[in-house]
Amino acid sequence: MLRSKAKWNMVQTDNPSSTMDESISLTPLTRQLLQQRGIVTQQDVQTFLHPDLNDLHDPMLMHDMNKAVERIREAIENQERILVFGDYDADGVSATAVMMETLREMGATVDYYIPNRFTEGYGPNEAAFQNAHAEGVSLIITVDTGIAANHEADVAKELGMDLIITDHHEVQEKMPDAFAIVHPKCSTDYPFQELAGVGVAFKLSHALLGDFPKHLLDLVVIGTIADLVPLKGENRVLASYGLKALSRSIRPGIQALKQVCSLNDEMTEEDIGFAIGPRLNAVGRLQDAYPAVELLLTDSDDEANQLAEYIQNLNKERQKVVSDIAKEAEAILDAQEDGLPSVIVVAKEGWNQGVLGIVASRLVNRYDRPTIVLTIDPENQTAKGSARSIDAFDLFTNCMEIRELFTHFGGHAQAAGMTLPQENVASLRQALCQKADEQLKPEDFRQVYTIDSTINIEDITLDTIEEVNQLSPFGMGNPKPLFMIDRQAPVEMRQIGSQLNHLKLKFRDGSTDLDAIGFGLGDLYEKMSPQSQLSVVGELSVNEWNGRSKPQVMMKDIRVDDWQLFDRRGNRKLQQTLESVQNQDALAVFFEPITEQDEWVTEQFDFIELLDEEMFEDMPEDHVDHLLIMDMPKDLSHLGEVVRKMKPNNIHACYRTDDTAFLKALPNRDHFKWFYGMLLKRKQFHLENEGPKLAQHKGWSMDSIEFISHVFFELEFVKIDNGLLTLNPNPSKKDLTESTLYQNKYEQLNVEQTLYFSSYQQLKTWFDEQLDRAAYAKEEVANGL
Structure with a gap:
């Protein structure tokens, strides 16, 4: 038996309101996937499967849009100096590029400013506004930031500069006193509220230019996908057309990025999420984000290639920094004697604050806990960092209830950034743990996989995958469908990768072979018996190699519902083999006196000796996860009694024999x-x-x-x-x-014939019979027989 790492939820479609009109002509699979996403009407199906630019909303419906457009046009006409104030992540960088290109196209005198994450922190700040005023700036336009800049808005007003805020982050209790605030969540008349920061900037560009700015779609898709906003409504349209625009983009910066990322011409949402987005983010995580903006804006091939190579090297450095900090944080947590708290708050001096959000995500994935990772500034006695959460815990809401602990705080339900006095770190940990203990159940501390459907191996074809991909682009709000292969025994199982940290399985159904790859699942190899029937959850994908394409499954999780037999009979490297069972609920059983050769077993595992009938009678009924049978009993009934009392999830047949009756010609x-x-x-x-x-x-x-x-x-x-x-x-x-x-x-x-010289299946059948007898006896007791 192997427990899945995540909680598996099958999508339910029993709600009559989610039933699709039978007149809509679709394959059963597409119909099912759309219904599960609440897409059931003819109009909704058409809009979803065939995104159309005509479905985008009028930007003038957005709050203060008309006011912002008039002020910007006035500034351009009067040749005022305009400053675009952006953010250092991929969304902020792409939003800055969109606004810069738009204003330059309109003939504005414009420059941009992105604060340094390390010296200035997130969002507008007074010093930057003071410098802008000194340089003659009279109009500041924020992109992807500013909705919490109450003090800075007052500073701008005092200095005589107009401030136009465009943002998409959560609106806080008090709104900045700005000239105009262009924000979908402040706009009661605007139909869609989930735009990314670049999406809001794109709307402002559309309003300023009058004509729809198709030439900016290759930029808007980067921030839209990288910032993990829901890919539905307008975001789905922008992402769908943006990916096409990105695929054929002639921007030198895009071309150079695709080259260093080794990307094909046809771009996907995964190319942005796992290649382009992380590289643009890496710049602002380690230094000023200006090279990322310049890469998107440059007209020079040479400059683009140099910048792309520079950013590629920064990304490699970023990966190492993340790995080092994650290992340090894990060591701190693993050393805690009291176990893991409900909310992880880990802090240390010297950690690079630019990568703490990534580290927090890693810790969430490993420990299934809301996580805050902070770096300590001993000179200022402050802690600064990032947080990531699990589905069941709204980080923004809970942190806002203890807002007094923070100097600065902002974010949303699943992610946040914060600064607080160092002395408040312990109070923050205590307060959030208390809230989590009150709100969460034990099963909430597990990642949730929402499974769209079970699928047969023979049905996983290239045509099926093409059909599923009709629902792309996938992302937040429209996750890539997850399928379950139910209870199949692989014909091949092995670890792959230089560190053997990945897993490859091969399933076979008749004449159909199917590969399944699990990145990061290599540790499960020793936890699954090769003959066990596995249930696998994963995404369907295409493996292209040497000009051939074949379907495969990208595994997310694995479980084994039945007890497992690990056949280790005669294994001469038993100690090494059993390392995967250490630190688990395991019991070693000896039917012969323990010898010096067995001391390693008694040092590493709980154990019992069952040397006579009295010991069997005194053996308590219990339940163990792993039962290690170290030698053979003199009587099969003795082992049967152990198995029935222990009811193990996993049985390890670890015995061997050198003097066998079975191999000798015994007299008849x-x-x-x-x-x-x-x-x-x-x-x-x-x-x-x-x-x-x-x-x-x-x-x-x-x-x-x-x-x-x-x-x-x-x-x-x-x-x-x-x-x-x-x-x-x-x-x-x-x-x-x-x-x-x-x-x-x-x-x-x-x-010996039953336990040692039997085939795997014969031995498994014998143990099955013992466990069935235990289950039958329990049922008799339950029924009062």
Whole structure:
């Protein structure tokens, strides 16, 4: 048995209101996937499957849009100096590029400013506004930031500068006193409120230019996908057309980025999410974000190539910094004696604050806890960092309820950034843990995979994958469909990758072979018996190699619903093999006295010795995850009793034998009969002198001759004196089975044949029978029988 890492939820479609009109012509799979996304009407299906630029809303419906457009046009006409104030992430960088290109196209005198994450922090700040005023700026336009800049808005007003805020982040209690605020969530008349920062900037560009700015779609898609806004409504349209625009973009910066990322011409949302977005983000995480903006704006191929290579190197550096900090944070958490708290708050001096959001995400994925990662500034006695959460815990709402602990705070339900006095870190941890303890149940501390459908191996074809991809682009609000392969035994299972940290399975159904790849799932290899029936959750994808395309599954999670048998019989590297079971609920069982060779077992695992009947009677009923059977019992019923009482999820057959009854030619009844007849004729027989000749003559082993002799002696058929056998003149009439020696030897044969020389399936069947008997007995007790 193997528990899944995540909680698996099958999508329910029993709601009558989510039933699609039967007149809509779709394949059953597409119909099911759309229904599960609440897309059931003819109009909704058409809009979803065929995004159209005509479905975008009029930008003038947005709050203060008309006021902002008039002020910007006035500034351009009067040749006022305009400053675009952006943010340092991929959304802010692309939004800055959109606004810069728009204003330059309109002939504005414009420059841009992005604060340094390390020296200035997130969002507008007074010093930057003071400098802008000193340089003659009279109008500041924020993109992807500003909705929490109450003080800075007052500073701008005092200095005589107009401030236009365009943002998409959560609106806080007090709104800045700005000239205009262009924000979908402040706009009651605007139909869609989930635009990214670049999406809001794009709307302002549309309003300023009058004509729809198709030439900016390759920029708007970057921030829209990288910032993880829901890919529905307007975002789906912008992402869909933006990916096409990005695929054919002739911007030198885009071309150079695609080259360093080794991307194909046809771009996907995954190319942005895993290649372009992280590289643009890496710049602002380690230094000023200006190179990222310049890369998107440059007209020079040479400059673009140089900037792209520079950004590529920064991204490699960023990856190492993230890895180093994550390892340090994990070491701190693993060393805690009291276990993991409900909310992880980990802080240390010297951590690079630019990557703490990524580190927090890693810790959430590993520990399934809301996580805050902070870097300590000892000079200012402050803690600054980022937070990521789990689905069940609204980070923004809970942090806002303890807003007094923070100097600065902003974000949304699943992610946030913050600054607070160092002395408040412990209070923050305590307060959030208390809230989580009050709100969350144990099952909430597991990642949730929402599964769209079970699927048969034979149905995973290139045509099926093409059909599923009709629903792309995938992302927040429209996740890539997850499918479950239910209870299938792989024909091949191996670890792959330089560090063996990935897993590859091969399933077979008739003539159909299917590969399944699990990145980061290599640790499960030792936890699954090769013959176990697995259930797998994953995404469908296409593996293209040497010009050939074939379907595959990208595994997210695996579970085994039944108990597992790990066949380790005769394994001479047992200690190394059992390392994967350490620190788990495991019990080692010995039926023979423990020897020095077994000391490593007793040092690493709980263990019991069952050497006599009394010990079996005193053995309590319990339940263990892993039962390690270290040697074979003298009687199969003894092992059956252990299995029935322990009810293990996993059984490890770890025993071996060097002196086997099974491999020896044990005598049968005819052998006994012939030997007794020989004694009747000869009256006596000397084991040591005559035994070897008899063995050679009959083709028997000396062990067999000695065994027959001692059974006859036990039954009082013969007497043995210094190796000389003589018949008992008045023997009692007894059957061979009355001999304890005979019984033990043939029981040993039965034990070895059942436990050691059986096939895997035969051994599994025997253990199944023992566990079935335990289940039946439990059912009898439950029913009062």
